[in-house]
Amino acid sequence: MSTRIINARRNIISGFANKLLSILMPFIIRTVVIKKLGMDYLGLDNLFVSILQVLNLSELGLSSAIVYCMYAPIAENNVKVVNAYYGFIKKAYQIIGVLVLFLGVLIIPILPHLIRGNVPSDINLYILFFVYLFNAVISYFLFAYKNVMLSASQRVDIYNNIMSISRLAMYALQIIVLFSFSNYYVYIIMVPLSTIINNIITSKYVDNHFKEYRPCGKLSSEEIESLKHQIIGLFIGKLCVVTRNSFDSIIVSAYFGLVVTAVYNNYYYIMNAVVAIMAIISASIIPGIGNSIATETVEKNYHDFMKFNFIFCWVTGCCTIFLACLYQPFMKMWVGRSNMFSLSSAILFAIYFFVLMIGNIRAAYTEAAGLWWENKGRAIFESVANLILNVVLGKVWGVNGVIVATILTTVIINFIMSSKIIYKYYFKNIKINEYFMISLFWVIATGISMIICLYINKIVELDGILELVKCSIICLCVSNTIFWVIFHKTKLYLKSKKWIVKAFER
Template identity: 30%
Template sequence: MKKSRTQKSITNTAVSFASQLIIILLGFISRRVLIYSVGVQYLGINGLMSNILTIFSLAESGIGVAIGYSLYKPLAENDVETIKSLMRFYRTVYRLLALMTAVVGVLFYPFLPVFLKDNTAPDANIIYFLFLASSVCSYLWSYKITLNSSDQNKYLYTIANTITQILVLIVKVFILYYTQNYIIYLCIELGSTLVKNIIFSCILDRRYPFLKEKNVRKLSDIEKHQLSRNIKSLFWGKFGYIASQCSDNLVISSIISVTMVGLYSNYTTLVSAVSGFVTTFTSGVTASMGNLIASESKEKAYAVYKRIDFINYWLYTFSAVCLLCLTEPFIKIWLGTDYILPKGILIVSVVLFYLKGLNSGVDVAKNAAGLYYPDRFVPLIEAMLNLVISIILAYRIGLLGVLVGTLVSFLLLSFWTKPYFVFRDVFSVRFSEYVIWEGKKILLSFVIGAVLYVLQLKIQLSNIYFDLLLKALFTGVMSNVLLCVVFFRADEFEYIKTMVQTIIHRVKHD
């Protein structure tokens, strides 16, 4: 029986959530073993290399999302010929991108020492090329994974990816623990990426047999124009976004030290882990939202968006409060007190996580509607502003200055421009309506966060494990109770309560 949009969203979200939980738990173990086996400097090199290779992926910026959006309508209408044409175009472009990334990576190699301040690792060059090889290989099968996600079957890839990552993480941790050899660790990761992509490619060939058909029509001029416009708009947007995200580590490594990148990466790993859980919700509903916008009225799409945005707000408020209250006691258990950074680093990191998280609710509607053109240059301007402010403040107040630069540049631009264009062009709703509603919610979140943070400081148990557990119970329960008290009369809350009751009823009777 064919699944509805809601059923597919629930399936995608549930599977992604379970996958994130397993991978994150194993990831924390892997990171602890990495630090104690080869040292925090290698952790910094790992983060730096990841950022450099992410910047190289700028060539891909916009293509995957644009193709994904272009697939929503033909998938909804079962237009196989258009799907075939888009996928053939996608495959050709990605093969060219793999070649371009390899060439750019080799040309960049002589400049690598500039970003490795205070580095004493003798094998940094080998590490760089292993990261480059992994990045190049990932391009060769990405187009099929995009089709699977756009067809609201992301859970299939998630299951396969989770099983592979579990096995590989176990092997990597075992090898690292007994050999203390980071090169072997990376070689295993590269090999597993190749095997995983090849296997999943074969699975998708069987699921979508038309991908192997030779008779594929060329895209029409109108299709090419629309696709080209979306890709160009997304390129500048993604360029700015990636540059903004990755410039922080580059500034830290070149002005402060590679070791500081490693220390701060423990915080970003924790934030990313929590973000990964929440993102399973937004990624699980984006394709369904795209299908809805393509086939329903603006009024219905807006009503659904408000529910999605409300759930997103609730999840990010709960997550931000937990991060604020529990990060330090968690790191004390996970790595030790030597890895705890100044309080200001934590506060700014959590505020950034929270505000960017709220914007991700807007991103669901933006990407689902294919609204890439109006604000295409905003992320680029933001990235330039972020780089300038971060460099100036890094020399004055160190790591905190880099984070403040990122926060200020985000608040000045992306934080308000994204919702402005979405409300104007997708829903035809006044932007002031969003500002008032969102402003009240943000103020409430800050009050809840501040109150619970002060109260949880009074919980001081001698056993660090029970201390963390009690603080987690207090923070988790009280943040949700306070949100329920404030919003129990809201229409969106009533809808979500009914939906949860329906899901529980179905689970019990299936």
């Protein structure tokens, strides 16, 4: 078995374990914070994390572009070029660290204006924000650049394993602190300590196993120009993804306060956990998209695209219905009725999930085709429009307005405009009508299934786990039955079914 396959298998296993840990442990931590301290503290955490995600935008695309550029020289054992890229990212990270620190200090005076109402009486807003800012900045100066060596050498499993162990230790200590002292300062100081330990361990590993590589030398002007183009393309492509929830949380905090921000992010957390699971599914059905685009015809790739999209939309539709029906009973069990939004908000979050995920396969093909640059205008437009609509609709319709704003920008700008871009630059001679039509059918099928499931679940209401089990069975049966009735005679259904059967036979 080749080294590449072994590394890929290691990366998948470690990545899955790390993903599982990043879903389950924060859920436990959020629960303990709510029970021991209260929703205000959770709201503060959500707000500060969102602010720092916006400040950290300057890093987006840099590490990915560097890793991409290092693949070939590492494979060719060109130590001089690898060292030059290594030195470039070290210097770049130091500049970014200074920039993030500077922007963070500038934001400090306006922090009170980003929070509606009061903060917890035992919290100094500025000291707490400095701890979060320190955690965001310290990595840039403390060996974070060495992570690219693991990625470029296809040993992401090492980074994932170190991250998983350090996070697990951090979460365990945080839980002990919360139960022993109920002190938020002691609880949050564990985060930068974990970051420091994680970076030191990673640095030691890289130094011991990649001794021939050192951050030194300079890139040629051609290499810098090529790198610059890739960084800008990747940065813009990821811009709207990062800012989407960050802007939402900041606006919710400014308009409605910390408690509502915490509730909002509890709903978002559940939705995002399903998104993370869906990412694992999508990764399993589209492993060869990049290779296929490079080696197969556009027509062949289009048929694969429509097939994978159909399968993914089926799963997305089912998950959307599960979210719409299970949100409220789950939230009631988890945080109590007093810390819940209305059913309308839960349904809007389910719709948010649907419009976010229905274009996932198209996004994968867009990235594999390298259309970051062609998407730059769309990404910037979406981020700006989302912020403006958040401010306007949040003022008019409250929290639901913020969710509706994100749904509108995701549908109109992300889904429609991004789809037109890939059909313009890759699927050039194929009409987009078929893709839009099948997407519309999925909207109708999912909408009908959701209404029926919500109605049936309302007839008989149980308590606790029994309600979740009842809702799950109804959603599973009704959604798949309706989807089958609508699609079972279509060519896409038959092709997708044939592909799935073959995949399981291998």
